[in-house]
Amino acid sequence: MSQQTSLARKLDYSVPPPDGDFYRIANLLDDSESAIVKRVQDFMELEIAPIIDDYWARDKFPFEIIPKFAALGIGGIGYRGYGSAGGSMLLQRLHRHGVSTRRFVNRHVLGRAYRPCGRFDLSLRR
């Protein structure tokens, strides 16, 4: 029995899951927006989190993730039209596991198109 398990049983200590969204900002999103955010969050946890420390330490870029990023359908973060996903909540989710991979997407998005009217949009109900 691990020290933690033994201690947990002794103290009857149930561990609440860590959640930084204390004021439930994510609840402001509608179902379709929440689905996108969840898709991104799952991707970050399953695909990025396991590899990012290693690539960071080696000063290398994981090029194999590019087609996986493409499959997320978030290439248009911050833009309307062109089938973009919109949504600045996505930016927050992309950074929960660190800044580096999101920076790749950010630089790519900036170079994608000069759209001075591009808007980050939480898509709140109006």
Added chain:
Amino acid sequence: MMRFDKIGSFGLTEPLVGSAASGGMTTTCRREGDSWVLNGEKKWIGNATFADINVIWAREETSNQVRGFVVTKDNPGFSVKKIENKMALRVVQNGFITLKDCRVPERDRLQNANSFKDTAKVLRMTRAGVAWFAVGCAMGAYEHALRYAMQRIQFGRPIAGFQLVQDLLVRMLGNVTATQCLMLRLGQLQSQGLMTDEHASLAKAYCTVKCRETVGYARELLGGNGILLDNHVGRFVADAEAIYSYEGTREMNTLIVGKAITGLSAFV
């Protein structure tokens, strides 16, 4: 580019010109018939080492106005080398770009970019984005720290139950929640077309300051284990330094807001 079939980069910053880009850009462009000729250097350009398309900003020699150009990686006048030995954002491949008589057709000039005011419209957007980065980074650091605190046993119990540890956690959570709510309102302003340069600058400056503080608390909570990359927060600390400074330093964004609220420019 939406499908990531082509990768892009954004080339504004130069080796000798960062904060002063609006008036001191050294990369130049001049019109020759149906083409433009670009000369100069750009530094810190993310993705540039492998990007298919590079948006390059240059000062027109005759008018002194800043214009934007799409420069492809196979342009004979374009070359790039990777910037090595960074301590932050190490996954990001930043390039040092050299433009030598780089010839770009008129059709690849950004037609709506006719001065730095147009460039600034992009920066307004990106600064809002970086502020979101800071919120997410801080949130991730907080969650790592909380998870660690609940697992780490000292004196026979989880350190999450010690007062000074809870103090650190709640400071972190306060920073995360406050900046998240700030960004919520900024998002509303942006949606309504009301977000100004100073709105974005305040968010960028404030959220990156709080992020830098929060990741430091997380590292502190982990103690010695906080410097091991395996425990993640050390990487967050290093990366927070970059997001604190890039996309407009805290100082420059402060002066943008300062001018807006006082009417007085304090830039130089």
